[in-house]
Amino acid sequence: MKAPVRVAVTGAAGQIAYSLIFRVAHGDMLGPDQPVILQLLEIPPAMGALNGVVMELKDCAYPLVAGIVASDDPNVAFKDVDYAFLVGARPRGPGMERSDLLEANAKIFSVQGKALNDHASKDVKVLIVGNPANTNALITLKNAPNLNPKNITSMMRLDHNRAMSQIAEKAGSHTTKVEKVVVWGNHSATQYPDISYATVDGKAVKSVVDNDWYVDTFIPTVQQRGAAIIKARGASSAASAACSAVDHMRDWALGSNGKWVSMGVFAAGNPYGIDENIMYSFPITCENGQWKIVEGLEISEFSRDMMAKTEAELVGEREAIASLL
Ligand code: NAX
Numbered sequence: 353m354k355a356p357v358r359v360a361v362t363g364a365a366g367q368i369a370y371s372l373i374f375r376v377a378h379g380d381m382l383g384p385d386q387p388v389i390l391q392l393l394e395i396p397p398a399m400g401a402l403n404g405v406v407m408e409l410k411d412c413a414y415p416l417v418a419g420i421v422a423s424d425d426p427n428v429a430f431k432d433v434d435y436a437f438l439v440g441a442r443p444r445g446p447g448m449e450r451s452d453l454l455e456a457n458a459k460i461f462s463v464q465g466k467a468l469n470d471h472a473s474k475d476v477k478v479l480i481v482g483n484p485a486n487t488n489a490l491i492t493l494k495n496a497p498n499l500n501p502k503n504i505t506s507m508m509r510l511d512h513n514r515a516m517s518q519i520a521e522k523a524g525s526h527t528t529k530v531e532k533v534v535v536w537g538n539h540s541a542t543q544y545p546d547i548s549y550a551t552v553d554g555k556a557v558k559s560v561v562d563n564d565w566y567v568d569t570f571i572p573t574v575q576q577r578g579a580a581i582i583k584a585r586g587a588s589s590a591a592s593a594a595c596s597a598v599d600h601m602r603d604w605a606l607g608s609n610g611k612w613v614s615m616g617v618f619a620a621g622n623p624y625g626i627d628e629n630i631m632y633s634f635p636i637t638c639e640n641g642q643w644k645i646v647e648g649l650e651i652s653e654f655s656r657d658m659m660a661k662t663e664a665e666l667v668g669e670r671e672a673i674a675s676l677l
């Protein structure tokens with residue numbers, strides 16, 4: 353058995369965490385020989401519920417769980433962590449404008465960025481899930497100057513997995529046969545799920561599906577999938593979000609084996625001319641614990657336009673919280 357690693361999860365009494373923590377404890381993220389110490393963060397009113405989650409974790413008697421810390425203090429929850437899932441966020445309340453939402457979350461993520469900066473392992477891998485995920489990640493990054501900006505990412509994997517599943521279903525194939533899907537931009541309805549390079553069963557997806565389906569059905573279905581799930585389930589995506597968070601961190605830590613994934617990353621130095629001061633989702637490969645943007649892709653006029661729309665939204669989000677950066 354290896355020495356345990358420390359994994360923080362915020363929003364630990366919430367619905368995504370209720371799936372995520374148990375998947376991590378089971379070894380789905382780092383494998384069956386990697387013990388974990390779980391460091392769970394909540395806000396004071398949710399500490400009772402978090403205690404219930406801790407009781408259930410203990411009752412699972414997981415072989416890989418080497419310790420559990422539950423706290424309402426980010427300085428405690430992030431102490432020496434190697435991996436951090438920032439899931440907890442302020443949801444939109446009645447009468448709240450988008451700018452109020454951005455600002456309320458900016459406050460949360462600036463505190464958590466500082467706490468990570470001061471207390472986490474210098475190599476910590478951070479994944480922001482709480483919405484607006486990309487801009488929350490930007491705030492976290494700006495408040496953690498001693499961490500490598502490459503170690504802070506935001507979750508686009510759910511959008512990526514949704515796109516793969518739509519393609520597999522349409523082609524009568526399986527997600528394992530779908531490669532080189534990209535979701536560019538923001539985790540929002542402006543995201544651009546792109547099939548320009550994608551293959552299914554080794555054939556170009558563009559030769560398997562018609563362009564009308566791509567533009568009129570596929571893109572809006574992936575963009576609106578979160579809303580469709582809320583409508584059907586009466587609650588937002590939780591198990592699928594947890595699954596994607598595990599996929600993201602696993603591939604980042606253990607490698608994607610040449611497979612393309614989509615990750616929200618700090619755009620500094622990106623090869624596609626995207627604003628360098630936002631968190632933007634690109635096609636990524638991971639190796640040796642590092643991610644890398646897939647370079648040299650030809651960008652069509654349609655793609656350029658779609659990429660610019662989602663970029664503009666992220667620039668607008670950054671401007672709405674500029675005073676807090
Ligand atoms: P829940 O409302 O079930 O849970 C959120 C939990 O976070 C609550 O228990 C709350 O007490 C806690 N919390 C709030 N502020 C906190 C803080 N400052 N520190 C620690 N904990 C805090 O939401 P859930 O369904 O779990 O979703 C969590 C977040 O993920 C939401 O912001 C949601 O919008 C976002 N999502 C992001 C996705 C992505 O792909 N990036 C997809 C799924 C999901 O919609």
